Amino acid sequence: MPNRSEPRVITPALLRDWALPVPSGGKENRGTVLVVGGSRFTPGAVLLAGVAALRAGAGVLQLAAAESTAAALSIQVPEALVVGLPETRDGALAGDPGDQLAALVAEADVVALGPGLKEIEETARLLHLVRDAAGRRTALVLDAYALGALSHEPDLLVGSGRPVVLTPNLTEARHLLGRDPGDDLDADAAELAARHDAVVSLYGHIAAPDGQGWREESGDAGLGTSGSGDVRSGLLAGLLSRGAEPAQAACWAAFAHAVSGQRLVPRYGRIGFLARELLDEIPHTIATV
Template sequence: MSTARTSARRATGRARTIDAALLERWPLPDPRGCGSKEERGRVLVIGGSVQVPGAAMLAGIAALRAGAGKLQVATAAPAALSLAIALPEAKVMGLPADRDGEIRLLGRAGAHAAAHARAVLLGPGMDPGIETRRVVTAAVTAAQCTVVLDAGALDLRALRAARGRRGDASLVLTPHAGEMAALLDTDEAAVRADPAGIARNCAQSWKVVVALKGAVTHIAAPDGRMWINTAGSVALGTSGSGDVLAGLIAGLVARGASPEQAAVWGVHLHAKAGARLSRRMGLVGFLAREISAEVPGLMP
């Protein structure tokens, strides 16, 4: 038995397995009650760079596929025009970039957008570093809503600084084992040895929702509740797949789901979409851009 499956079996007694029965008891907000796209919520994705502009696009499309009503994307200025052309459903704004094409400042326009969004996603396509930390701190501070931190935005210093300014405002973290190891200044082996315990401890001590990704994904809430997803597909381990998952979670938050519900449903939908594609296309080889299109048909 794999290490991941063994961990899942040990965690079952302390966590709820994500299955049809659980989701039926925890339905997503009914979109039929929304009279307009504004009522389904606005998502702001802050991410991408000159070298990786597609990460923000993958996340943004996923947010719309999850049912968000409006999409804004803030990315490095040199990549903004090409992204706007590739993603006509979104309002795209260019943020100041450094010589390497990375976002270096949120700026007034970015802060204004964060303050008026219903969900903010930070980090897809961004590298960790001082400038990213500055952008993350500014965006989390400006936002009046749930913020999803992914990829380059998973920075412990930024998390602590922003938490000090925001109090108990909701944050969702979506690290894989390597990113969680970096957050804890440990190695991946330590994270893989006890993903359930680490996810729960971090969620409680940092007062965030944690979705610790892997062959088995562990989702932990600040109050100690935990859910596990064992329905993942090996084919989901492909470039850009994590950007899609983060976008799904942000889109569900924009629709009115709580942070922990959005994480649970987002992980479930992501896994089921991968399973569908694997049955149709093969065990490996489908692209991250193809995952989101499966999602609308999987939602009740």
């Protein structure tokens, strides 16, 4: 493992010195985010991730989800191109979706894989498709079941040269580590970053493969709500789409996610706000750093 540096606390001052790119021109200059996920029973995860990507500055949004949910998603997110993909009998996204998904992946600047997926074997097939179809500089954000699939093939993305960010929660980190996370999440994030050759964002503990680390300390209990992780993954994808580097996007996303939650506390208290309510806070949080 590379020599670790002492993690730096993410503050507004640190972020101001690490300013996000501000693309000029049309929506194409802000990049295309493709979110691949959902099942017959969890289309909301794709919606949350996709809208978060737009709120973070992505120019074009595409959603690939279970065919039975596509019409509803296209109405709920009229800003997006929505593509319905084949399902298994249980409503999971099928691991052999055909050429349409591969074509979308090939044209995307960022692919977020995982929100709302189920069935690990089907997800593993989707992960292989995304890896093979993505361009060399296409950024990948892996979350949820995509991380479970990666845990079975830890070298799958090593040495690919493309930007990759992993966003595990503690359960997903346990699968990736092969053990329970310890008390030092900075060390666990660094171990995963070195193992997978990727930036890792683990509960606000962010590590890069070169040993650099950062820590977000503003998060509170309210973020531990259903769908919150989908928002964070989409937020990160949107920042990558507008041109941020992986570690930069992970740090900004962790901060914007946490502070957007703080902004909801006066209305809802420390707990009780919903993941979808984070979405409207994201642009203002980023703009006022």
